[in-house]
Amino acid sequence: MTTVDESTFAKAFLHLLGGQTLIHHDDYAPDPASLGPRPGLVLLPPMPTPKRKRTPATAILASITVKSLRPPHFSFTLDDTPYTDTVLLLKSRISEKTDFPAAALKLLLKGKVLPDTKTVEGIVDADGKASLVVMTSGSPITPVVAAASAAGSAAPAEVPASKPEEAVLDDTIDESTWDTISAALMSKLGDAKATKVLDRLRRGYALV
Template identity: 25%
Template sequence: MTEVSFAKAFVSALDSRPLKLSADHVEDPRSFPAGRPAHILPKMPKPMSKPQATSSQPAKALTVTFKSLRNPPLDISIPPQDLSTSMHALKSSLESASGIPSAKLRLLYKKKPVPDSKVLKELLTEEEIAAGLDNLELAVMVMGGANVKPPVSAEPEKKVAETEAFWGDLRGFLLQRVKDEKEGGELYDLFRASWEASKD
């Protein structure tokens, strides 16, 4: 008889015997034999130390950075966002910053797509929140057919000829070429008067 077969036979023999103690058995300590004293465990010399809170504050807002290595290349950071900010709101912020329609943008975190319904807090682990993480990088995938609009400037650009710097350079050039201050001044006045007349 091998050891394995012996162990199986022994266990099956034990299974066939009736249980002497039920699973919820409770014994009255007063029924213990008088000659056997109860053993009381000693108290611990030091109380168990409680985990101390870390000095770093939990993250409440995150600076979000959008990066795309493919065409069009993007590297845009937006101001700190609350942890309850949705991905849809982030895409709207990215649309206003890059000019790419939000419908053509896909956000990825750790190489996995993130649905619009998720919020920033759902992307982070409890450890990252407790550690006070303050920056989050999201990859951006731009779907086909998206045209990047140039950012709209707040002020209309002036034409070069409308700037005083241009006319100052022209006066200096004429004086240098003609080498006569009076004649150079007359040519300058003629050029400027002609240009002013052509505007009207």
């Protein structure tokens, strides 16, 4: 029996494999890391998944929250706003709620003034919501001051008549009364303690 060394066997086996046709599956892709450096070969990064663009339609409605930047302060939400509405239409709806003319309103999104021709679709986020800041100029068409003026023109309230001054009572205590109080204290407390109590009473009464 002939003995074949390991090196000869490995070469014969590899030669046999090299003569066979290698078949790959249709989805086979070699690992770029195993290819090694090749001149002219550029590996491109994977392409991002394209975002699906919203299709504007009157059936899609947005929720727009508006808040004033300066007094008079107001804050409310415009629900059921079509994506096809423009900023100018938003100003008209705000004007109906605030009595400010539409021309006196500026709508800001993230610190930038929105043009009147911009649509709601370009303002709202993926959830169909947006928060706008409103800058006002001038005064409302029906200012609150008018209501205050009307209230001020009403008949003045009646001033209650002053009460007649009450007679001033003479509440001074003469010395004879103090002597009577001193005698009563001495009979109950003794001379030393009665003197201290009487002194406190006189000083307290003087402060009243």
